[in-house]
Amino acid sequence: MQKTTEKKDTDLNDIMTMADNPEVIAFSGGLPDPALFPEKALAQAYQKAISQDRGVFQYHSAQGNLQLRQQLANRCQKDGQINAQAENVLITQGGQQAITLIAEMVLSKGCGIAVESPTYLGALNVFDQYQPNYYQIPLDENGMEIDKLAEQLELHPEIKLIYTVPDFQNPTGTSMSLTRRKQLADLAAKYQVYVLEDSPYRDLTYTGSQLPTIKSFDQTGHVIFISSFSKILSPALRTGWVIAASDVIGKLTELKAASDLCSPEITQRSICCYLTDNSLDQHIAQLCQNYQKKQKVMLGAIKDYFPSWAKATSPKGGFFIWVELPEKLDAGKLLIESVLPKYQVCYVPASAVYAGASKKNGFRLSYVGNSPDKIVEGIKRLGTCLKHV
Amino acid sequence: MQKTTEKKDTDLNDIMTMADNPEVIAFSGGLPDPALFPEKALAQAYQKAISQDRGVFQYHSAQGNLQLRQQLANRCQKDGQINAQAENVLITQGGQQAITLIAEMVLSKGCGIAVESPTYLGALNVFDQYQPNYYQIPLDENGMEIDKLAEQLELHPEIKLIYTVPDFQNPTGTSMSLTRRKQLADLAAKYQVYVLEDSPYRDLTYTGSQLPTIKSFDQTGHVIFISSFSKILSPALRTGWVIAASDVIGKLTELKAASDLCSPEITQRSICCYLTDNSLDQHIAQLCQNYQKKQKVMLGAIKDYFPSWAKATSPKGGFFIWVELPEKLDAGKLLIESVLPKYQVCYVPASAVYAGASKKNGFRLSYVGNSPDKIVEGIKRLGTCLKHV
Structure with a gap:
């Protein structure tokens, strides 16, 4: 319940730009899977x-x-x-x-x-x-x-x-x-x-x-x-x-x-x-089937490759998983110094999603926009990075 | 150069709504002629x-x-x-x-x-x-x-x-x-x-x-x-x-x-x-030809039907003619009390286009959205109305 209006150090636009590089496995954007557009x-x-x-x-x-x-x-x-x-x-x-x-x-x-x-x-x-x-x-x-x-x-x-x-x-x-x-x-x-x-x-x-x-x-x-x-x-x-x-x-x-x-x-x-x-509901049912599968893949990969101190949520729907890190870790700093340049993965760091950048130890992963293979590869890279901090 | 922040009594939305009635000959909106959409x-x-x-x-x-x-x-x-x-x-x-x-x-x-x-x-x-x-x-x-x-x-x-x-x-x-x-x-x-x-x-x-x-x-x-x-x-x-x-x-x-x-x-x-x-310039040339013709029709009808104290501009392009009325006339009041309900014509009154509604004696006419016949009919009606104020 901290009350603050400090400037955030990472904004929506920066993250969108970072994720634009085709070499990067982007778990950052809330972009739907283009293969599923009707x-x-x-x-x-x-x-x-x-x-x-x-x-x-x-x-x-x-x-x-x-x-x-x-x-x-x-x-x-x-x-x-x-x-x-x-x-x-x-x-x-x-x-x-x-x-x-x-x-x-x-x-x-x-x-x-x-x-x-x-x-x-x-x-x-x-x-x-x-x-x-x-x-x-x-x-x-x-x-x-x-x-x-x-x-x-x-x-x-x-x-x-x-x-x-x-x-x-x-x-x-x-x-x-x-x-x-x-x-x-x-x-x-x-x-x-x-x-x-x-x-x-x-x-x-x-x-x-x-x-x-x-x-x-x-x-x-x-x-x-x-x-x-x-x-x-x-x-x-x-x-x-x-x-x-x-x-x-x-x-x-x-x-x-x-x-x-x-x-x-x-x-x-x-x-x-x-x-x-058309039946929008039928289309949504297809999205749910596909996205749920990808969520399972990502949660499985997190279990396999992340250190046990990284705590992930298991949502019953939507686009995102949240990963909580130990308090001393700054996910924004990690993103800019290591995750993005060395491991070519992108996420949304805590500082962007807490008002006034009041917390830094966590990140958001989107599982919907990448193929299962890319999800596993990206999570593996991210896990390697986390194990080395 | 009056300095004021009074509330205007007529806004864009009201005028759009007034012009929606198909019985009304609307010279109010800045709407292009739909017949000319490519x-x-x-x-x-x-x-x-x-x-x-x-x-x-x-x-x-x-x-x-x-x-x-x-x-x-x-x-x-x-x-x-x-x-x-x-x-x-x-x-x-x-x-x-x-x-x-x-x-x-x-x-x-x-x-x-x-x-x-x-x-x-x-x-x-x-x-x-x-x-x-x-x-x-x-x-x-x-x-x-x-x-x-x-x-x-x-x-x-x-x-x-x-x-x-x-x-x-x-x-x-x-x-x-x-x-x-x-x-x-x-x-x-x-x-x-x-x-x-x-x-x-x-x-x-x-x-x-x-x-x-x-x-x-x-x-x-x-x-x-x-x-x-x-x-x-x-x-x-x-x-x-x-x-x-x-x-x-x-x-x-x-x-x-x-x-x-x-x-x-x-x-x-x-x-x-x-x-x-496509050639946008060629399309624009067609628009100009059509709109210029309509402008001539409107200016001609104004000359024929408006009282001489109503002063109209003769622009070299665009959508609009401005008509200045004697200072004592309130074009907004006239619109709501007479022009719209009795003569079924619509224009944009001065109060809407002067900051702080600081002037009332004038109105804007758009000539682009109506046929030449409707333009003549509308201006005739408006002229009759003006002659009776």
Whole structure:
């Protein structure tokens, strides 16, 4: 729960650049496996959408295409147990723009934000611009420790936003328990604080069943749910969405209009066509099968090649495994001095995912983007490196 | 040069919504004529880009596709006399996101901004969020009055940004003279203030030849040029670009990454394919021919049907004509009470395009989106309305 606004020494962009070298086995990026993009179905969807009528090339509403918003509202009712209509949906440029717009609506310079510790580095990149006071809430195997959050909310009325990734959290892979989801919705109502529920990995459940969203327990309109097609269809669509109370959607739509007028109609109609003509759920089932296999391979290789003091999580879905190192080790320093130049492997170091770079002894591994062989080879190299520190 | 931060009573979104009713003859939106979208060529470009390789569906760099940046740098060298390389280009979600990112880089709460009076309402929507002190610089037939700008810069060191639309200005249609372009670049250097040169209408020159950009006179890196494909190809591409010194591009790229990670690769590669396989200049020549004809029709109808006290500009290109009314008339009030409900015509009223809604007696007409018949009908209705005030 350290409170700090120091500059991080590694940012999203640097890591993206590092991973660009083809010699490097990159476990760093949250990039889906390109071999699994449904390229034919997407190509057909684009062709169909573009040939419908010339209106597809025009400006459209800032809130987004009505049919797509309806399709997403239906999907959220079914999968997230959220009672949403098209008016409760805003289309954004990926989940990232959703975070940006919500931050714009809620935050002001120097306000307080409660975040998981560690958390998604792309969200920190947005929040950092407000030079906030971070209240870092620890995670255990049931997600964010809600009793510790409650203490902070009671002590610090300056907290304006609670940011959480409740499903297969980025970067640790842990999920928030059902009880805590209810407790979190109750706390948001009690303290009149917005909860940003960021759930791009939710559909990628490998074992067990999906839990209801935090939003499904929201009685007061304080929970804002966001997700995107980046992990379940294609990141190049740059299409995410917000589900919220209609007054919140109204404010966010104004901010969206000021920010970039509207999202591309061509893309939105293409996604509508894809969803109408294909089973997204069937595609997701294929992703889950493939990614679960790779996760097993990575966890097996970690067991085989990592020293026993490196502790890895075993998530039930999503993209990531978190590895905790002994406190004295700085994973960022190790990455730049040894892992990357000598072993040609890349991960996301702790400093990038703890607010204010407040912890250094850990790293995030993504298992989805590489072949099983590359995963074993990369983990083997990384294990050799760790055994020599 | 009034200095104010009052809330405007009409915003972009409201106007977009008003114009949505099919009964209304909308001269309000800056929407291109959909009949002129090169739909076949764009459909082919998308098909080609999507079938190239699976990488098109993946995340890509925040700065944008290298080939597209190279194509844009070449185009700017040829047409704008700007000495730019791919490293000087950032791809954005339309020109609007370019304005948003530049504002984020340069502005802080309560700082000063110099804007043309009137100016582009979408830019005011961005700037208003910083609650700035606006220094409104009047325009004459040679664009922004640079001597008045110089006075304000000398008096107010708090001015951090000069925003201008030098080519076929939005909303007046006037263009900045060559002399003033040079003077503006010199002032930016002298006072170390950024100039945001926003030029989406530049290529739509109907008579006379293009003037060099302000950026072409920039010796110190203080001029940031932006443009977009929205007016010359299709707004649904949501693709604009920034041309600036490489350190400025570096900062803006960081802000872009935090804001929405990257622009969609599918769109960027499709534009590359379009530019490689088609002549954009030939397409623009067709747009100019069509839009110039419509402008003549509108100016003719204004002469025939408007009372003589309504003074219209005669721009040499672009989308817009500005109509100045006698001081006592409030064009916004007139729009809501009479023009829209009784005559079913829509325009952009002065209050939306003067910072702080500081003037009310004028409106912007766009002539590009309607057929000549509709233009005559709409102007006739509007003239009848004006004659009855």
